Amino acid sequence: MDFQDIIRQLVERIEKMKDNVLTEEATKNAFIMPFINALGYDVFNPTEVVPEFICDIGTKKGEKIDYAIMQDGKPVILIECKHCLQDLSLHDNQLLRYFTVSPAKFGVLTNGIIYRFYTDLEKENVMDEKPFLEVNLLELRDTQIEELRKFHKSYFDVDNIMNTASELKYTNELKRLIASEMSNPTPEFVKFFARQVYSGQxxxxxxxxxxxxxxxxASQWKNDIINERLKAALNNDVQVSTTSTAEKSEPEAEHCEDSDNGIVTTAEELQGYYIVKSILAQKVSLNRVVGRDTKSYFGVLLDDNNRKPICRLWFNRSNKYVGTFDAEKNETRHLINSLDEIYTLAEPICAAVDYYEGTTNGGE
Known part of the structure; x- marks a missing residue:
């Protein structure tokens, strides 16, 4: 099984069990040991993984850290564990102290869900206060899986990881700063941009x-980016194109035209479309559920057939409506205040599919 699949399985395990893991030891057994195992290390082989690893600090003897991953008889990664519901903090933390007296180049602080990876980028043999990599397994991204892969036994190379650690750390710090400035801009940030468009004092x-x-x-810019990414992701799924003459003759549905004719597919329409698809996931194959945008509404069809409308998203107005259809294809519009309310219309949305699936001639 591929490393990515193993990590995804672990994520599913955590999602199912996290509410029943009540102690730190349970966290180790249920989440952290499987994670170490996913990295290719045998948690029951003391030449690879040593639990309760002893780190003597000055006059303090017998100090222990939860796990040490070994290579050639020496620790290369130190792991300190917390309970899965506990916040992670480095203040007065053993990991800081153990790192200094250990030959290990990497320290990991984890509660089994969040993993923070540290090294000594700022001062040699002194662990940085901020991690160069932080991974929340419940909010996992593909790029993070690739970073975790570098710690796998088969690929582990200190120099390779160190070469990217600095870039990762400072890139993540800059991303956090940008996100903070976008949501709550500081006076310096405001002045920097204002002076480029405003000549007054x-x-x-x-x-x-x-x-x-x-x-x-900033808000509009983020929405534009989301909109563009959703459009790209659905490029092969949502059809926004000029329809044939035969299709245009159908009275049941308006059809999409190309972008030159003024049709703009919004992020909200695409999100609503995905919600409809999620509602129908257990009923029909999702490649049969097709979205088509028009100037007036975003239509969702079964089998890309205009005679089989499932629903319509009337979002191009101040009040948003979802139109559903009965067996005679009469449309009823439902006022919604948020996209989540589409889920409350699951029954008529599914019923529309049932009507068409029960029609012997398929409505053609």
Whole structure:
């Protein structure tokens, strides 16, 4: 089984068991030992993994850390564990102290769900206060799996990891700073951009105005990015194209035109479309559920057939509606205040599919 599949299986295990893991020892047994095993190390082989590894610190003898991963008889990774519901903090933490007296180049602080990886980028043999890599297994991204793969027994190479650790650490720090500035811009950040578009003095009133403008601009920019990514992801799924003359003659549904004709598929429409697909996941093959945008609404069809409308998303207005269909294809519009409310319409959405599946001639 591929490393990625093994990690995904572990994630599923955590999701199912996390509410029943009540102690630190249970966290080790249920989550952390399987994680170490996923990295290719035999947790029951003391030449590879030593539990309760002894790290003598000065006059203190017999100090122990939860696990040490060994290579050629020496520790290369130190792991300190907490209970899965416990916050991770390095203050007065054993890992900081053990790292200094150990030949290990990497320290890991974990509660079985979040893994923080540390090294000594800032001062040799002194562990950095901030991790160069943090992975939350319940919010796992593919790029993070590739970073975890570097710690696998088969690929583990100190120099290789160190070469990317610095870039990872500072890139992540910059991302956090950018995210913070986007949501709550500091005066310095506001001034930096305002001075490039505004020639007046940045007095209190101007600062208030541009602080609000920065927040709105940042929000719109993020929405534009999400919209573009959703469109790209659904490029082979959602059909936004000029329809044939025969299809245009059908009275039951308006059809999509190309972007030159003014159709704009929004992020909300695509998100709503995905919710409809999730509702129908257990009923039909999802490749039979096709989305088509029009100037008035975003339509969801069965089998890409205009005679089989499942629902319509009327989102191009101040009030948002979802249109559902009965057996005679009469449309009923339901007012929604949030996209989550689409789930409350699961019954009529599924019923529409049942109507078409029960029609002997398929409605053609």
């Amino acid at each position: 940045m007095k209190e009133r101007a600062m208030e105005q541009f602080t609000g403008l920065m927040k709105r601009a």
